[in-house]
Amino acid sequence: MKKESETLELKKSLAQLKEGIISLSSMLNKHHKGCVIFGINDDGKVCGIDIGKKTINDITHEIQNSLKPLPLKVDINPFVEAEKKLIKVEVEGDDTPYSAYGRYYIRINDSDITMDSNQLQKFFEDKQETYLKWEQTETEYGVEDVNEEILIDCIRTANEKGRMDYVYRNTKEALNKLGLLTENDKLNNAGLYLFGNNKPLTIKEACFPTDSRTEFGEIKLFSGNIFECIRESIYYIQNHISYKSRIVGIQREEEPEIPLRAIREIVVNSFAHCSYARVGDYNQYTIYKSSVRIYNPGSIIMGLDPINFASGKVGSKIRNLLIASTLYKYGYIDAFGTGFDRTFTLCSQKNVNYKYYEDDFGFTFVFKRNKDFLNDKINDK
Structure with missing residues (x-):
């Protein structure tokens, strides 16, 4: 029985x-x-x-x-x-x-x-420790598996921005400064995903001519480390949205239908807060006729509405501390918890509508496209 x-x-x-x-x-x-x-x-x-x-x-x-x-x-x-x-x-x-x-x-x-509220808070605190444990987990890869060019660029930029005081000498020392190397001189997960040269991360990009996935469109996968994937994602979106041209003096200026800074903020956010341990899911960047959708596996920490971060009601809640810290040093993140505020402000200034939501799998931010813009795309990176 x-x-x-x-x-x-x-x-x-x-x-x-x-x-x-x-x-x-x-x-x-x-x-x-x-x-x-x-x-x-x-x-x-x-x-x-x-x-x-x-x-x-x-x-x-x-x-x-x-x-x-x-x-x-x-x-x-x-x-x-x-x-x-x-x-x-x-x-x-x-x-x-x-x-x-x-x-x-x-x-x-x-x-x-x-x-009760105390029990629930402890769950989220324990969850934060779980994410840090994943970041610090040792991999089989060593300093020879790092894209040194990207690492040097990161250190140089961090120094220029006053966020590091360190002169690059070698890969091992630089990784230790960033907390990305274990005591066995192996990359931890955070180090592998940030600087690995073996394409540790895959993202999905797509562009459809209508608002439906049923219509034939472009779909592709891109693999690289976090820095490579951030650059690819931003480049892909900015080359599939529309621009207006105007002459200022003797110069021709192009204005995007969605502020590029806002796109960058949400793209970087999607990597800073991604749940990398989730198998079989990708960061996704999808352009439809009337919207641009940016998705990352993993929900907002503690299920909070991003407006709480933007308003300052709640301090920054970081899922991946080591990854976010490195992105901050590089300048991809200006200050923890301010990305949503900048995005909302930029969209308001340019009359760009947006929405965001969570589902069972992750977080999606949607920029509404401006159909009045001419389809005049920038061909430069």
Whole structure:
């Protein structure tokens, strides 16, 4: 006879699906896995349930709509016990904290308890430590696997901006100054992704002639380190938006439909706050007829609205401290937590509409395009 525990919940019927999903979220938050069986009373007695053609789909959709973020593993399997039909739902995931129907729960024995603000804050603090642990994890690559040209440029620029006081001597010393080398003289993950010459990161770029992906368009993948991918992303977007030309004196000036500084801020933000440990997902830069969309895996830290950072209500929350620190030294980030404020201000000054949202997988920023602009593209990088 089955008994409920911190990783197992029993439900008599699918009428208790909402309660079952709440249990899944609380078990994920406590143990990173959980199981709910429908068709068994909480005392362990098998009673069975009716399973129709749409039952599995209905459960799937309810989980997708209500359990945030969606766990990496969601298995829904019907089975038979004591000649009665049951359904087992199993989940696994490390992207805590998980919410169910907009609230956060923690599993205590066989009960689902609503988290208080202190518990929730601790979850996000622990999560920050997890990201730092990933950045500091040693790789198999050494100083010989670094793009030294980019590293030298980074150090030189950081000195010019007054953000470092260090004269470049060699790769090993420079990487140590940036905290990107382990005690075994191997690159950590942050160092590999920032300066690796073995193309550690892949991004996806696309341009469609309409607002639908169903129309034939350009789709390509680009691989490189973070610095190479930032430059490629900015270049790709600026060469696929429109410009207006005007004569000022004897000079011809071109004005982009979207401020290039705003594009740069959001592109850099997408790399600074990306969840690099998430396998099978890419930073994506997509141009449609009426919008430019910039996506990165991983949500905003603590689920906060970017307006809170822009207004100064909340201080900067950094997912990747080592990566963001290096981007700051280089000048890609002027001050932590100010990128959204600059973007909102630039868009307001140029009457550019925008929106942003999170889904189960990451964060998307959307610039609305100005259809009054002529399609006069800059051909220079």
